[in-house]
Amino acid sequence: MTTEKFEKDARTVHKFIQLYCDNKHKNTQKNQNFIELNYKDKDLGKLKYNLCKECEKTLKISYDNLLSCPHDEKPSCRKCPAPCYEKTDWKALAKIMKYSGMKMGLLKIRKLFGTKQK
Ligand SMILES: [Zn+2]
Numbered sequence: 001m002t003t004e005k006f007e008k009d010a011r012t013v014h015k016f017i018q019l020y021c022d023n024k025h026k027n028t029q030k031n032q033n034f035i036e037l038n039y040k041d042k043d044l045g046k047l048k049y050n051l052c053k054e055c056e057k058t059l060k061i062s063y064d065n066l067l068s069c070p071h072d073e074k075p076s077c078r079k080c081p082a083p084c085y086e087k088t089d090w091k092a093l094a095k096i097m098k099y100s101g102m103k104m105g106l107l108k109i110r111k112l113f114g115t116k117q118k
Contacts, residue, residue: 001074006039006066009074013062013093014047016100021055023103028052035063058096061089 001009014035021030030050037044051059065084077083077090085093 020096
């Protein structure tokens with residue numbers, strides 16, 4: 001896949017997992033760290049995160065899988081003919097994407113109607 005696509009996907013998954021962990025694991029001990037974004041020998045900067053152990057694991061798995069995705073034109077993972085996720089990992093990620101997707105959708109709607117955000 002293109003570097004742009006890779007960076008976009010990596011940043012999206014990072015944003016979603018961070019949002020999920022911020023909301024769902026408020027009282028869990030967090031670990032501050034970062035991932036070096038690197039693709040096709042191109043330095044794309046850092047992904048800083050502040051996640052609990054569980055979410056950190058999910059983020060790393062997602063990142064590794066994205067990195068080794070063999071598709072030139074990356075399909076949506078849901079529609080992939082050769083999924084690289086273990087079933088349990090995929091379930092964890094799917095839950096996060098759904099939750100955060102809804103949250104972000106709501107934020108967008110609020111912005112659209114000019115309602116104040118908390
Ligand atoms: Zn978490």
